[in-house]
Amino acid sequence: MFSKLTAFLQQAAEITSQIVLGPGISRTDEFEQHWKSITDTITSNQKEPGYRVEDSLKRMLELLKAEEQEKGDGMGPCLEFVLQHKLLDTLQTVGQNNYPEGMRLHVVTFFTQLLEGMEQSLLPHISIHQAMQKEVLSCGLNPSSPISAAEMVFLRVLCLKMLNNACLADFFIVEKNSVKHFLVADTLLRIVVSQDNAVSEKAYECLLSCASLQHNEVARTMASQFPLLVASKLQYHAQLIPTSCPPSVVFTCQAGWGAERLRGDIHTSDSCGLGHVGAFFSWLDYCERVVSSGLTVLAVAVCSSVLEQVLVSVLRTKLFKPHEEDIILATAVLIRCIQSIKSELLLKVFVTFVLCEAGPPLPPTTHTVLTKLVSLCDHPNDEVCLVTLQLFDVLTTLPQPEVMQTLVLQYWRGCIRPPSPLDTQGLRKELEQTIESYLTLVPPGLASCGSVHGETDIEQYLIEAHRQVAQCKSLCALWTCDGSSTISAAPLSHDQSCDKGVEEGAFLSALLNKLERLLDQPYDVSLVLTSLLATVASISHPAIDCWLLATDLSQQCERNVFSVLKRVSCDLQTHAERNPVLPVNLLEARRRLVGMETSDLLSMPHNALVEGTIVLEEFVKELCAIIFAKRTSEMFTAARLLKPHSVT
Numbered sequence: 001m002f003s004k005l006t007a008f009l010q011q012a013a014e015i016t017s018q019i020v021l022g023p024g025i026s027r028t029d030e031f032e033q034h035w036k037s038i039t040d041t042i043t044s045n046q047k048e049p050g051y052r053v054e055d056s057l058k059r060m061l062e063l064l065k066a067e068e069q070e071k072g073d074g075m076g077p078c079l080e081f082v083l084q085h086k087l088l089d090t091l092q093t094v095g096q097n098n099y100p101e102g103m104r105l106h107v108v109t110f111f112t113q114l115l116e117g118m119e120q121s122l123l124p125h126i127s128i129h130q131a132m133q134k135e136v137l138s139c140g141l142n143p144s145s146p147i148s149a150a151e152m153v154f155l156r157v158l159c160l161k162m163l164n165n166a167c168l169a170d171f172f173i174v175e176k177n178s179v180k181h182f183l184v185a186d187t188l189l190r191i192v193v194s195q196d197n198a199v200s201e202k203a204y205e206c207l208l209s210c211a212s213l214q215h216n217e218v219a220r221t222m223a224s225q226f227p228l229l230v231a232s233k234l235q236y237h238a239q240l241i242p243t244s245c246p247p248s249v250v251f252t253c254q255a256g257w258g259a260e261r262l263r264g265d266i267h268t269s270d271s272c273g274l275g276h277v278g279a280f281f282s283w284l285d286y287c288e289r290v291v292s293s294g295l296t297v298l299a300v301a302v303c304s305s306v307l308e309q310v311l312v313s314v315l316r317t318k319l320f321k322p323h324e325e326d327i328i329l330a331t332a333v334l335i336r337c338i339q340s341i342k343s344e345l346l347l348k349v350f351v352t353f354v355l356c357e358a359g360p361p362l363p364p365t366t367h368t369v370l371t372k373l374v375s376l377c378d379h380p381n382d383e384v385c386l387v388t389l390q391l392f393d394v395l396t397t398l399p400q401p402e403v404m405q406t407l408v409l410q411y412w413r414g415c416i417r418p419p420s421p422l423d424t425q426g427l428r429k430e431l432e433q434t435i436e437s438y439l440t441l442v443p444p445g446l447a448s449c450g451s452v453h454g455e456t457d458i459e460q461y462l463i464e465a466h467r468q469v470a471q472c473k474s475l476c477a478l479w480t481c482d483g484s485s486t487i488s489a490a491p492l493s494h495d496q497s498c499d500k501g502v503e504e505g506a507f508l509s510a511l512l513n514k515l516e517r518l519l520d521q522p523y524d525v526s527l528v529l530t531s532l533l534a535t536v537a538s539i540s541h542p543a544i545d546c547w548l549l550a551t552d553l554s555q556q557c558e559r560n561v562f563s564v565l566k567r568v569s570c571d572l573q574t575h576a577e578r579n580p581v582l583p584v585n586l587l588e589a590r591r592r593l594v595g596m597e598t599s600d601l602l603s604m605p606h607n608a609l610v611e612g613t614i615v616l617e618e619f620v621k622e623l624c625a626i627i628f629a630k631r632t633s634e635m636f637t638a639a640r641l642l643k644p645h646s647v648t
Helices: 002-021 027-044 053-071 077-084 087-096 103-117 126-138 148-164 166-172 183-191 197-211 216-222 226-240 247-252 274-293 296-319 324-340 344-355 369-376 382-395 401-407 424-439 458-476 505-516 523-537 542-548 561-578 582-593 607-642
Strands: 173-176 179-182
Touching: 027 053, 027 077, 027 087, 053 077, 053 103, 077 087, 077 126, 087 103, 087 126, 103 126, 103 148, 126 148, 126 166, 126 183, 148 166, 148 183, 148 197, 166 173, 166 183, 166 216, 173 216, 179 183, 179 216, 183 197, 183 216, 183 226, 197 216, 197 274, 216 296, 226 274, 226 296, 247 274, 247 324, 274 296, 274 324, 274 344, 296 324, 296 344, 296 369, 324 344, 324 369, 324 382, 344 369, 344 382, 344 401, 369 382, 369 505, 382 401, 382 505, 382 523, 401 505, 424 561, 424 607, 458 523, 458 607, 505 523, 505 561, 523 542, 523 607, 561 582, 561 607, 582 607
Parallel strands: none
Antiparallel strands: 173 179
């Protein structure tokens, strides 16, 4: 039905044209007659009754399309007339002057439809791309112009053409004062400051398309201003997030480029800063798209701008402020950024900022970001401590070897011992003794596991431990324990000590300090703490088995996870002797933690003690599962190596 209607309208247009121009007129003559009508109107500034310039331009475009369908890639007389008489150049000139009134809109629309409607590329023709260059430069000169939307459509179509054929960008690269400029990007950078949010957003979309062009000159020219612009948007919203904004808002805010249009009322009725949080992470998503799709020179420039204007200028400043709200907010933003970024290059910028801070040189007395964050793990404020531990929990799960290398492994360089003889029976006996020692850490009568339906049993811990150990083993192929060689997977016994001993390092020292206060800290803090230690325990490194998880310490080591938990167990036993109703409280606490109805424990004494006891029991099970997963893998390797070779 619609095709018949279209054919009817086309036929009617042709009949009308014949009535006006005369019957039997050729396509070329008709094209020239329409152009003559336009030029007469321009020169006389008078319109014939019922005549409209836009109708002539529309008909000329239809004639060009019809000619193209007949000629294919060849050039017909209508197109030759356009090129020979420089029609586009003339139209651009009168359109820029908007003479006669309304001509600007007609010209922009014609240029857009010409680019969009013609199958063959017209830009290589000098008279075409010169006129297009001038039209690009004339866009956005008047931010309040009513045809701004039409100009953006023109630029969008031009960007799509270049995306399909990056070589077309060559026609818009010019040199001014020995500096090359990409005219399309320069115009878009002028338009993005428009007060019309819709126009500004479309300009940023076009800039994203330009950044995606696989064109070296375009990337180099855009690397000078564009990265600073997008990083400044991040900086602007990061600075305006109120310090009272809770981490839960930062973690749960739905954001992403294109998810919502930019809002003009972002400042109103937004006490918790949700609008600026959403805008910040939307612009972060925009930056990541540029980094992921752009060439290296532009991607590196964007990353450098984000580092300087956001990480160093805003987040580092907040981290070193004395106010706890600033610290919590900056750390929460770091967590969300690291969790949401998928680009390896941009993610590495954030990780490097935390591990070995880049940026302006710091005074000798100034702490680095890593030193500051490690100290915050043991902060008196539980919320500061929690969000900092969460940051490290996110970092240690990243597939980047420099994280564990900086936090843990660098203190264990040279910790390589000669491998002991592979004996599956000896390994099995050692495994049983180690697990038994850990299980005795929960005092008799306080083991409440299995008394409440719906709890995580040991089988679930084993499944998770096997997955986590396997994942860590694959990552350990990238790590080194002496700076040059890969980590040895040989099984280690406890009666041997590392050649050069081990050091805790600031990070592990902070974690063990927190573990010593397991019975005196909030449940959420203890959960993240034990999760971090479990991740470290899963690493395939000799020092993990011979020191960190060992049940008997050498003289070179003052403490490890087992010795700290043993002291915690002794303290718990003392509390249990003074508090005979502790087992009942444990049962009630477990019921509450799995969502079952129970009495209100918030007002009961020893609430932290009760929850700490539960964490202790669950952490012991988790460590046993990790040790079992690692040692059974070693026993499998030993059995396979000791299996007699078949004789052929």
